[in-house]
Amino acid sequence: xxxxxxxxxxxxxxxxxxxxxxxxxxxxxxxxxxxxxxxxxxxxxxxxxxxxxxxxxxxxxxxxxxxxxxxxxxxxxxxxxxxxxxxxxxxxxxxxxxxxxxxxxxxxxxxxxxxxxxxxxxxxxxxxxxxxxxxxxxxxxxxxxxxxxxxxxxxxxxxxxxxxxxxxxxxxxxxxxxxxxxxxxxxxxxxxxxxxxxxxxxxxxxxxxxxxxxxxxxxxxxxxxxxxxxxxxxxxxxxxxxxxxxxxxxxxxxxxxxxxxxxxxxxxxxxxxxxxxx
Ligand code: SAM
Ligand code: GLN
Numbered sequence: 033x034x035x036x037x038x039x040x041x042x043x044x045x046x047x048x049x050x051x052x053x054x055x056x057x058x059x060x061x062x063x064x065x066x067x068x069x070x071x072x073x074x075x076x077x078x079x080x081x082x083x084x085x086x087x088x089x090x091x092x093x094x095x096x097x098x099x100x101x102x103x104x105x106x107x108x109x110x111x112x113x114x115x116x117x118x119x120x121x122x123x124x125x126x127x128x129x130x131x132x133x134x135x136x137x138x139x140x141x142x143x144x145x146x147x148x149x150x151x152x153x154x155x156x157x158x159x160x161x162x163x164x165x166x167x168x169x170x171x172x173x174x175x176x177x178x179x180x181x182x183x184x185x186x187x188x189x190x191x192x193x194x195x196x197x198x199x200x201x202x203x204x205x206x207x208x209x210x211x212x213x214x215x216x217x218x219x220x221x222x223x224x225x226x227x228x229x230x231x232x233x234x235x236x237x238x239x240x241x242x243x244x245x246x247x248x249x250x251x252x253x254x255x256x257x258x259x260x261x262x263x264x265x266x267x268x269x270x271x272x273x274x275x276x277x278x279x280x281x282x283x284x285x286x287x288x289x290x291x292x293x294x295x296x297x298x299x300x301x302x303x304x305x306x307x308x309x310x
Contacts, residue, residue, distance in 0.1 A: 105170035120269035130207030144175035165197035217247030262309035
């Protein structure tokens with residue numbers, strides 16, 4: 033255990049007793065003999081004080097039941113995304129499309145957080161294959177590391193733009209399609225917490241839609257294109273910004289989805305849309 037002097041020094045540097053504790057625990061558990069715990073803790077503390085996200089410094093972070101490797105190659109998984117997974121699971125369980133063998137697709141998987149959680153949490157209930165896609169090869173490298181911890185069984189990893197990453201034969205057979213696409217509007221960049229500047233731009237920012245909904249173009253692409261990939265009764269769940277939910281619900285309904293509902297996050301805010309293929 034680090035002595036009290038080091039702990040108060042690190043607390044002072046990072047401005048948080050809890051973060052100091054995490055940093056010290058991390059350094060101690062990773063220390064090789066001869067390594068100087070105090071120097072390493074001080075180095076991490078000053079990087080944190082200079083604005084790097086704690087999660088990247090620790091190198092791993094929990095998401096639902098999993099402990100995921102996190103690096104600057106991909107977005108740090110967020111608590112609101114855990115709620116989107118929860119809503120998707122609830123909807124899938126209410127109708128259980130694909131009885132017997134569920135085909136699940138996580139588009140824009142980043143660390144693999146969403147798809148790997150679904151694999152881990154549904155494994156006792158159904159046979160399952162999870163497709164993890166991203167256009168970023170670096171993100172997929174990380175997803176591959178996280179997938180490796182769960183064993184390779186039932187995981188397909190594909191690089192490419194949204195639906196183009198999927199194999200044609202999957203069309204009409206997906207039982208649960210889920211995505212947390214980029215949805216932050218470029219116009220909001222200046223007001224963002226500077227800690228977000230350490231995450232990949234392509235994970236966060238999306239263009240405005242043609243009819244002017246800020247940051248909505250990727251959400252729109254996904255809702256417009258999803259239906260042909262889904263099996264009858266297949267579920268689509270997408271995370272988005274609060275001010276995009278109304279447009280997304282309208283678009284989902286006009287695109288042919290049924291039972292379209294809003295996903296609410298832990299703070300009570302609308303944060304996504306879930307619907308089903310007819
Ligand atoms: N699913 C992860 C999570 O929830 O933590 C990461 C979500 S991050 C907000 C969005 C992801 O979508 C990034 O990994 C990014 O590389 C990927 N992405 C962005 N544009 C894409 C596109 N046109 N096609 C495929 N993936 C894309
Ligand atoms: N929830 C993230 C944020 O605003 C945005 C993630 C995203 O664009 N999908 O911090």
